[in-house]
Amino acid sequence: MAAENSRRSGVSEEWRCVGPVEQLRKQKCRRLYAEAGRSQDVALFYVGEKFYALEASCAHAEGPLDQGDIEELNGCYTVVCPLHFYEFNISTGKSESGLRQQTYEVKQEDDNVYVKFGCEPVHLRRPERK
Numbered sequence: 021m022a023a024e025n026s027r028r029s030g031v032s033e034e035w036r037c038v039g040p041v042e043q044l045r046k047q048k049c050r051r052l053y054a055e056a057g058r059s060q061d062v063a064l065f066y067v068g069e070k071f072y073a074l075e076a077s078c079a080h081a082e083g084p085l086d087q088g089d090i091e092e093l094n095g096c097y098t099v100v101c102p103l104h105f106y107e108f109n110i111s112t113g114k115s116e117s118g119l120r121q122q123t124y125e126v127k128q129e130d131d132n133v134y135v136k137f138g139c140e141p142v143h144l145r146r147p148e149r150k
């Protein structure tokens with residue numbers, strides 16, 4: 021899906037540093053704000069000692085997935101949209117509803133987390149340091 025989005029906008033995907041691993045793993049989910057607008061925001065999850073990134077606005081009616089409950093069944097994590105309770109697999113973005121949430125690649129390098137983001141030339145806000 022990320023590649024499709026990239027092709028639509030004509031901008032290549034880039035790895036963007038979104039903050040230090042140590043800080044980002046303190047929360048199961050947080051919203052990464054994109055300068056290009058709310059529709060480009062990313063929900064970054066940290067579950068099962070791994071990071072995942074999904075488009076933050078629900079594919080159904082733009083509910084905030086970063087505010088959804090996270091459930092685990094047999095090592096498979098889902099986020100439940102707080103608006104109409106559709107569930108999305110955090111790893112694949114798939115839902116039994118037939119909808120699919122855009123996913124983004126995530127990597128850890130040099131103690132930082134990077135999200136491969138490929139639509140507009142946006143900058144993800146880094147979390148504030150204390």
Ligand code: FES
Pocket residue numbers: 078079080081082083101102103104105106
């Ligand atoms: S907006 Fe997410 S399920 Fe409706």
